[in-house]
Amino acid sequence: MSWIDDPAFAEDKPFGPQTLPYGVVETANGPTVAVRVGDHALPLRPIADEFTAELAELVTARSLDPLLAAGRPAWSSLRARLVELVRSPAAPEGAVLVPLSETRALLPFTVGDYVDFYSSRHHAENVGRIFRPDQAPLLPNWTHLPVGYHGRSGTIVVSGTDVERPYGQRKTDDGPVFGPSVRLDIEAEIGFVCGGPVARRVSTSAAADHVFGVVTVNDWSARDIQAWEYVPLGPHLGKSFATSVGAWITPLEAFAAARVPVPDPGHPRLDYLVEDVHWGLDIHLEVFWNGTLVSKPDFAGMSYSFAQQLAHMTVNGATVRPGDFFASGTVSGPDKHQRGSFLELSWGGKESVELDGGEQRTFLADGDTVVITATAPGPDGSVIGLAEVAGTIRAAGD
Amino acid sequence: MSWIDDPAFAEDKPFGPQTLPYGVVETANGPTVAVRVGDHALPLRPIADEFTAELAELVTARSLDPLLAAGRPAWSSLRARLVELVRSPAAPEGAVLVPLSETRALLPFTVGDYVDFYSSRHHAENVGRIFRPDQAPLLPNWTHLPVGYHGRSGTIVVSGTDVERPYGQRKTDDGPVFGPSVRLDIEAEIGFVCGGPVARRVSTSAAADHVFGVVTVNDWSARDIQAWEYVPLGPHLGKSFATSVGAWITPLEAFAAARVPVPDPGHPRLDYLVEDVHWGLDIHLEVFWNGTLVSKPDFAGMSYSFAQQLAHMTVNGATVRPGDFFASGTVSGPDKHQRGSFLELSWGGKESVELDGGEQRTFLADGDTVVITATAPGPDGSVIGLAEVAGTIRAAGD
Numbered sequence: 001m002s003w004i005d006d007p008a009f010a011e012d013k014p015f016g017p018q019t020l021p022y023g024v025v026e027t028a029n030g031p032t033v034a035v036r037v038g039d040h041a042l043p044l045r046p047i048a049d050e051f052t053a054e055l056a057e058l059v060t061a062r063s064l065d066p067l068l069a070a071g072r073p074a075w076s077s078l079r080a081r082l083v084e085l086v087r088s089p090a091a092p093e094g095a096v097l098v099p100l101s102e103t104r105a106l107l108p109f110t111v112g113d114y115v116d117f118y119s120s121r122h123h124a125e126n127v128g129r130i131f132r133p134d135q136a137p138l139l140p141n142w143t144h145l146p147v148g149y150h151g152r153s154g155t156i157v158v159s160g161t162d163v164e165r166p167y168g169q170r171k172t173d174d175g176p177v178f179g180p181s182v183r184l185d186i187e188a189e190i191g192f193v194c195g196g197p198v199a200r201r202v203s204t205s206a207a208a209d210h211v212f213g214v215v216t217v218n219d220w221s222a223r224d225i226q227a228w229e230y231v232p233l234g235p236h237l238g239k240s241f242a243t244s245v246g247a248w249i250t251p252l253e254a255f256a257a258a259r260v261p262v263p264d265p266g267h268p269r270l271d272y273l274v275e276d277v278h279w280g281l282d283i284h285l286e287v288f289w290n291g292t293l294v295s296k297p298d299f300a301g302m303s304y305s306f307a308q309q310l311a312h313m314t315v316n317g318a319t320v321r322p323g324d325f326f327a328s329g330t331v332s333g334p335d336k337h338q339r340g341s342f343l344e345l346s347w348g349g350k351e352s353v354e355l356d357g358g359e360q361r362t363f364l365a366d367g368d369t370v371v372i373t374a375t376a377p378g379p380d381g382s383v384i385g386l387a388e389v390a391g392t393i394r395a396a397g398d
Numbered sequence: 399m400s401w402i403d404d405p406a407f408a409e410d411k412p413f414g415p416q417t418l419p420y421g422v423v424e425t426a427n428g429p430t431v432a433v434r435v436g437d438h439a440l441p442l443r444p445i446a447d448e449f450t451a452e453l454a455e456l457v458t459a460r461s462l463d464p465l466l467a468a469g470r471p472a473w474s475s476l477r478a479r480l481v482e483l484v485r486s487p488a489a490p491e492g493a494v495l496v497p498l499s500e501t502r503a504l505l506p507f508t509v510g511d512y513v514d515f516y517s518s519r520h521h522a523e524n525v526g527r528i529f530r531p532d533q534a535p536l537l538p539n540w541t542h543l544p545v546g547y548h549g550r551s552g553t554i555v556v557s558g559t560d561v562e563r564p565y566g567q568r569k570t571d572d573g574p575v576f577g578p579s580v581r582l583d584i585e586a587e588i589g590f591v592c593g594g595p596v597a598r599r600v601s602t603s604a605a606a607d608h609v610f611g612v613v614t615v616n617d618w619s620a621r622d623i624q625a626w627e628y629v630p631l632g633p634h635l636g637k638s639f640a641t642s643v644g645a646w647i648t649p650l651e652a653f654a655a656a657r658v659p660v661p662d663p664g665h666p667r668l669d670y671l672v673e674d675v676h677w678g679l680d681i682h683l684e685v686f687w688n689g690t691l692v693s694k695p696d697f698a699g700m701s702y703s704f705a706q707q708l709a710h711m712t713v714n715g716a717t718v719r720p721g722d723f724f725a726s727g728t729v730s731g732p733d734k735h736q737r738g739s740f741l742e743l744s745w746g747g748k749e750s751v752e753l754d755g756g757e758q759r760t761f762l763a764d765g766d767t768v769v770i771t772a773t774a775p776g777p778d779g780s781v782i783g784l785a786e787v788a789g790t791i792r793a794a795g796d
Contacts, residue, residue, distance in 0.1 A: 112551070112552055113550050113551055113552045114548075115634075118631060128630075131630075132630075139629050139630060141567075141569075141574070141626055141627055141629065144567060144573070144574045145567055145574075145626075145627060147627065147630075147631055147634075148631065148634055149547065149548070149631040149632050149633075149634055150512075150547070150548035150549060150550055150634070150638070151548060152511050152548055152716055153510070153511055153551075154510055154511045154716070154717055154718075154719050154722065155716050155717060164715050166714035166715045166716075167599075167713050167714050167715065168713065168714050169539075169542060169543055169668065171539075175542070175665075176539070176542045176543070176668065177668075178668045178669070178670065201565075222714070225714065228539055228543075229539055229543060229545065230630065230631075230632075231537050231539065231630075232526075232529075232530075232537060232545075232628065232629075232632070233516060233545055233546065233547040233628075233632040233633065234547050234628075234630070234631040234632020234633070235547075235631065235632070236513075236545075236546055236547055236548070237710070237711070237713070237714040237716070238714075240548070240711075240714060240716045241714045241715045241716050242715075267573075270567065270574065270575075270576045271576070272576065312635070313635070313638075315565055315566065315635070316564035316565050316566050316620070316623065316635040316636075316638060316639045317562050317564045317565065317639045317640075317794075317795070318550055318552070318553050318564075318635070318638045318639050319552055319553060320552075321552050324552065396715075397715070
């Protein structure tokens, strides 16, 4: 029986001892590395004496940056020690459990480069049909490489941060006009936080050594701005105003029981994209719009794994550094209730989505709150949690 | 008569006392902030006593990061004091001049987000004609907004760094193949290093307070990789392997006499893109391919100024931070000898470029060296220099 007295800290719950995600919480002594146990944060600085000197240095830092840089052996040692500590009947001396409701979680790491992929075939086909109705929904390169682009790392914000409606240009019959976006959307995604030594040409086999952990992502998107700006160099202002990430990073190690093959592309893969271990992940997402569950996308259907994405991203010789971050792209399934964006759920704004209470919506209204949660199967029938990513839309500012 | 005895330190030379660009050089005591005077570096740490306490703290740092964050008033004070010191007949106590040839210059700042624009109409039209011959060369959005995209900040390297030929997928009639790029190219650009307080919705009038200085840029581009990957989300691996920047950042203040209007777009501009001061810059670039001058692009013809680019980049609410960096896009003029990429000079590889000695080239061969230099008019008939950006192609690695 663990010393942690929290009914949410159980193996059949997302944040039991099988999960142990890392975050950074504000305390009276400043930002502190913590692990989430059930509905509590366990700050690690007060129990630093429980760790080896090497690990103590990592857990007493003010962000996860040193831990990300430390690499896989340190990640495994720390996780093993934490499992012992949270499963122990006796509390470590000095341990303090803080209810999450009394905790302010911070963005837990310094984001280097941010790449957003586009690896759901259903999403890519839906968007193709909506944006380019006169063309084949899937472009010829899509089944051969994980299409992706760089996003703005400086506007990645932690779950709970309000998002101000962006301004921008949108096209009208009388030419472009400027104003607050009128088609503000979400993208439900899964993100991967990089760590370990700086590397280039990371193989699919080595990819797991360069990924510290996994988070939920909401890649807010202004569809009107995006549709006008995106040719020929891709999305820019339609995406760059904000990307929200979950406050707690679930270690990749927690997903051992969630590994699945990625779907076959229907033709041979180029060698560098072949996986010798499966790194598709059986993650189930849920998207709540003002409290109404509007979509349940399954990540297992994604056409490229994070290992393939990382191999692709670095195969040209580009380096990956600790703190670099990449996201899967919108997760959409074949069915309507599995679509991971409101663009798709409303089919370009043509079909409204009914919220509890009967309200009809297409895109986001000021004051709307979106929450995305996710879980995956854990070992021995347990469940692995990915912390929610939540955000509320504020009116466009002055 | 200045104490600096260097014939290149003269007002009719690019690196006289009217220019004074900042860099960071390796010394026995580690990386040191320096200014360039003629063909010498003047490290500032040894003469820190010559500055106020506030400025001394900035010039004794190991990178330009604190100076970038300090903002316009500090930039102006420091420059004014440096002008006094370098024009003085007596050397400051402890001053050491190091010949540039004996100096190793480092990337002088930590790059935050990197945005690459596409603001030369001639370049955009040329690329449109080459890549999309069946369509109008200029897409409809181009004259209404400065099209741009995020690049990879982690692979920005300082002038003099070798560039390894990237690997990637390219299209063939039998489907995509993987290998070293066979159409490796340059893009001659001008880049802008951001500083001052974190800001959003920076107006064109305020933009100069958020730009510390100006550098030459070579945005290396693998055209075969790019052509296959870039739809619909823009360039990724075709660009992300390396972007080279000049080692010395010329302060924006040095360009007061180089300001020119940007060309009229032929229709009214949206308000946020209107300039009340001209921030087009009369910069002249030269591109040398293995020593042969192959192009002389003029920056004055660019359709968007850095002030318009920064206003656009932040108008949606995105923040700009010290260390963020943005580049103009390839600078090409109306004439063939003004094209800023080999894609254009060789018209998609169809026309070869003759180098001194008679060698015929289209794209880059291993061992090739490209040097881009630039100058602008300075006050009273002087000339302002932008330090060269140089890079040599290494064969694709193992």
